[in-house]
Amino acid sequence: MVKLDAVNPASIEEATRRVEEQLDGSGLNLVINNAGIFSDVSLATVDSEEMLGAYKTNVVGPMLVGQAFLPLLKKAAQGSSQKGLSCSKAAIVNISTVLGSIERVPETFSNPAISYRCSKAALNMLTQCQALSYAEDGILCAAVHPGWVQTDMGTQEADLPVDESVRGILTVLPTLSEKHSGSFWSWAGKTIPW
Ligand SMILES: NC(=O)c1ccc[n+]([C@@H]2O[C@H](COP(=O)([O-])OP(=O)(O)OC[C@H]3O[C@@H](n4cnc5c(N)ncnc54)[C@H](OP(=O)(O)O)[C@@H]3O)[C@@H](O)[C@H]2O)c1
Numbered sequence: 001m002v003k004l005d006a007v008n009p010a011s012i013e014e015a016t017r018r019v020e021e022q023l024d025g026s027g028l029n030l031v032i033n034n035a036g037i038f039s040d041v042s043l044a045t046v047d048s049e050e051m052l053g054a055y056k057t058n059v060v061g062p063m064l065v066g067q068a069f070l071p072l073l074k075k076a077a078q079g080s081s082q083k084g085l086s087c088s089k090a091a092i093v094n095i096s097t098v099l100g101s102i103e104r105v106p107e108t109f110s111n112p113a114i115s116y117r118c119s120k121a122a123l124n125m126l127t128q129c130q131a132l133s134y135a136e137d138g139i140l141c142a143a144v145h146p147g148w149v150q151t152d153m154g155t156q157e158a159d160l161p162v163d164e165s166v167r168g169i170l171t172v173l174p175t176l177s178e179k180h181s182g183s184f185w186s187w188a189g190k191t192i193p194w
Contacts, residue, residue, distance in 0.1 A: 002015050002018045002019055002022075003015065004065070006033070006035045006057060006061030006062070006064070006065055007056050007057055007060065007061050009064060012064050012065055012068045013068060015068075016068045016069055016072070019069070019072065020072060023072065026075070026076070026079070027072050027073065027074070027075030027076025027077070027078070027079050027090065028069055028072035028073055028075070028076055028090075029073075029076045029087070029088060029089065029090055029091070030087055030088075030090075030091050030093065030173075031065060031066065031069045031073065031091070031092045031093070032093045032095065033061070033062035033065055033066070033092065033093070033094045033095060034095045035057060035061060036057060036058050036095065036120075036153070037053070037054060037057045037058065037116075038113065038116045038153045039054065039113070039115055039116060040111075040113060041112070041113065041114055041115055042112040042114060043112065043114055046114045046115055050115045051114075051115045051118065051119075053115070054115035054116055054118070054119040055115075055118075055119045055122065057119075058116070058119035058120055058122070058123055059119050059122040059123050059126055062092075062094050062123060062126060063126055066092050066126075066130055066134075066141075069092075070134070070137070070139075073090045073091075073092070073134075073137070073139050074090070074137045074138070074139070076089065076090040077089055077090035077137055077138030077139055078138070080138070084177055084178040085135065085138065085139070085140035085176075085177060085178040085181050086140060086174075086176065086177055087140060087173040087174060087176055088174065089138060089140070090137075090138055090139045090140065091139060091140040091141065091142070091173075091176070092127075092130055092134070092139060092140075092141045092142075093141075093142055093143075093144055093173065094123055094124075094126065094127045094130075094141070094142070094143045094144070095143075095144055095146060096120050096123050096124055096127070096143040096144065096145055096184065097116070097117075097120050097145050097146075098145045098186070098192055099111065099113055099116060099117040099120060100117055100119075100120025100121045100122075100123060100124050100143075101121075101124070101184070101192050101193055101194060102121055102194060103193040103194065104192070104193065105117070123143065124143050124184060124194055127141055127142065127143040127182065127184070128182045128194075131181045131182030132182065135178075135181060140176060140177075140178070140180070140181045141181055141182060142176055142180060142181060142182070142183055142184070142185060143183075143184040143185070144169055144172065144173075144184075144185050144186070144187065145184070145185070145186045145187065145192055146160075146165045146166075146168075146169060146187050147159060147160045147164075147165045147168070147186065147187045147188070148160060149161075149162055149165045150162060160187070165187050168186075168187035168188055168189070169187050171189065172185050172186075172187065172188075172189045175189065
């Protein structure tokens, strides 16, 4: 276990250094950007501090982590004999949410969560940009919605126990290939519109 504060560049740098030591010359195959924050705010209650805080953790963090681990991901891709892109070769998976889908807003707006959904929509954009930028390095990039999960964030009223969501995600990831880079998946293996 290596500690990493995803909004602190010095902490990310320290974590990459420690991971590199652990890898002992090998590359890193998979980065999952899971850290995220949620606030139950509407347009009537959200303020700039709340927006910027959500953006920092939910978008800037995954961007910085992707940049920092890029050399190790590239190394994994270069050292792999696999053709195309895959999560077992080299990949960045950004844990997003259906609340970040602009197309699905009319269905999901009963929970406005303005700062959360705007920051996750930006994370979805980041995912596409990473996919296009890092494809030439052999790195697959995708966004994944874990479902409504029984965590501190999701509460115990959520649909899914953590293990079911995680099992679903671990089933989806090995099915992703080159044609899926820059796409948005649910834990159940369905694509979600941006
Ligand atoms: N639960 C759901 O229903 C649901 C639905 C859709 C998407 N998601 C997404 O799934 C991911 C995981 O959420 P969760 O449900 O597990 O939420 P959670 O119960 O609130 O846990 C969030 C985790 O993120 C960590 N974290 C927050 N800021 C961080 C930072 N700056 N650096 C490092 N770690 C940080 C927290 O660490 P500390 O405990 O140390 O603060 C905590 O372990 C999030 O990206 C969330 O948006 C969740």
